[in-house]
Amino acid sequence: MVEARGTSPPPPRNTRPGNRRTLITAAAADLFYRLGYDRVSMNDIAAAVGVGPSALYRHFAGKQQLLTGLVLEEFQPFAEICARPGADLDATAGALAGAALDHRQLGVLWQRESRHLPVQQRDVLRAELRQVAAGLTGMVRAFRPDLTGQDARFRGWCAFSVLTSPSYHRVELSRAAFEQLLRSCVRVVCEQPPLQLAGRGRAARRPTSLSGRASRRRLLLSAGARLFSDRGYTEVTTEDIGAAAGIAGPSLYHYFASKQELLGAVLTRGAAWLEVELERTLASEPEASAALRELLRSYTTFAFDQGGFIDALVSEVNHLPDDERHRIRQTQHAYVAEWVGLLCEARPELDQVRARILVQAALTAANDMARTGGSRHVEAVCAIGTAVMLDTAVQTESDC
Known part of the structure; x- marks a missing residue:
């Protein structure tokens, strides 16, 4: 029990x-x-x-209906807050921040656990999410009539990413201080200058370790990542992966002992590329804020190009054995800790807790844009993420 x-x-x-x-x-x-x-x-x-x-x-009626019902209930406060007439930006952002902390599990329940639901029930949740996004877009348009409709929608999605980002970590802060920080993040998302969202934006350094002429092993890794992302780990068979890679399903066992081992290899490969890119950036960018900008640009490009890795990391890591899952989580935490250290160096007024919250908000926005397609514009995502990390106003505990 x-x-x-x-x-x-x-x-x-x-x-x-x-x-x-x-x-x-x-x-x-x-x-x-x-x-x-x-x-x-x-x-x-x-x-x-x-x-x-x-x-x-x-x-x-059952566990599926229960999960569907509770995710719908978690969405509801956000839609209700955005529908309130006459509220100013700070009051609306504050109410949304409070709802985000009251419903801190929402991000994980929607992004990870709802993948277990049948397509019809997932569609019900997607429809509700679109209503929330529309409400957030309306909030942005009300306070920023100078923005294009596309720009306002993009910021609405980014605001929702920021609000759900605490779902992906267990950092604790006093309630008043946490609400203030999330409220300020939402304001920063809304207040940035107009963004150009046509096309994809300037290409960042591409993940060369994952490109080029592919061996069968790499074809299997790419096919596995894509299928795990599209269908979920439990719904994919070795035959599916083999067919997607253009080989017979049993041939997978020449390269991996099991589907589970393939999943572990997908996550290890992605984490290894991020680690290499981290070391390259730290070596080439001595100034902390410049290093953060470059890291966010390379991470966002990687997330767009290798969205299957992001999906697997967010949604499928629990299918690994305990020791391997722990190793992947530790690697992930160490990677984020490097960002936190850079942010504390760039902004000495921040402590580790607040810096971690801001870094996670920026990364969640990049992940969500890669996974949901809210925008495929690298520079726009980087502009919002950089502003969240470097420009969000922070108050001390005594100020809150």
């Missing part, structure tokens, strides 16, 4: 509190977020709420 954290104690058995549905969704959200949808059963959720499994089925 697993235990839900961060929720109220379950009510005594044989009682029927009026908010039982809320208790169920809160426990399910916590368990799905921490453990992953496929590792949590309806029995686990029932135990966390303090009821028998049959009580859950009075509210939800």
Whole structure:
């Protein structure tokens, strides 16, 4: 049995509190977020709420409906805030920041766990997400009528990325300080000068280690990354990967012992390229803010060119064995820590906690644009991400 954290104690058995549905969704959200949808059963959720499994089925037909319902509920406050008439930018940004912290699991539940749902239910969630994005676009247009519709939509998506970025880390800050920081991030996204969004923008340094004449092993890696991104790890077979690479499915076993090993190789290869690019940038850019700009540009280009790696890192890493998953996570944390160190050097007024929050917000925007196609313009994504890291106003705890 697993235990839900961060929720109220379950009510005594044989009682029927009026908010039982809320208790169920809160426990399910916590368990799905921490453990992953496929590792949590309806029995686990029932135990966390303090009821028998049959009580859950009075509210939800099954685990898929439960996940769909709770993600829809997590989206709802954002749409409601953007629909409020007459609010100024700071008040709206503050309300959105509060909702983001109240619903901190949303990013992971939407990007990672909803991949387990059937296509029809994912479409329902996508439709709701588009409504949220439309509301955020309207917010931007209300305060920045000088922007084109395309620019306003792009900023709406970036604002949503910033707001959901705390879902991807467990950094803690006082509630007032965290809200202030996210509110300032949203303001920075809205307040940047008009952006040119035609085309893709100036090409950054391309990931040469992943290009060129491909061997069968590299074809399999590329095919696996693409299929894991499009369908999810559990829905892809070795035959699918072989066919996509133009070879017989069983031939995969000449290069990888299993589909799981192939997934590990996809993630290791991507992480290795990022590490090489990090070392190149640190060696060539002695000034911290310039190094951050170059890192963001190379990372964004890599994310656009190798979106399968980003998808696998966000959504499929839990399918690895525990020791390998831990290694990948440690590598990821060490990579982000280098960005945090550079940001603290560029902005001495920042502490490590606030710097990590800002770096994660910039990276989440790049990841989301690569995964959802909100914009394929490298320079626009870099302009927003750089501003979030370098220009977001930060207050001390005593100021909040």
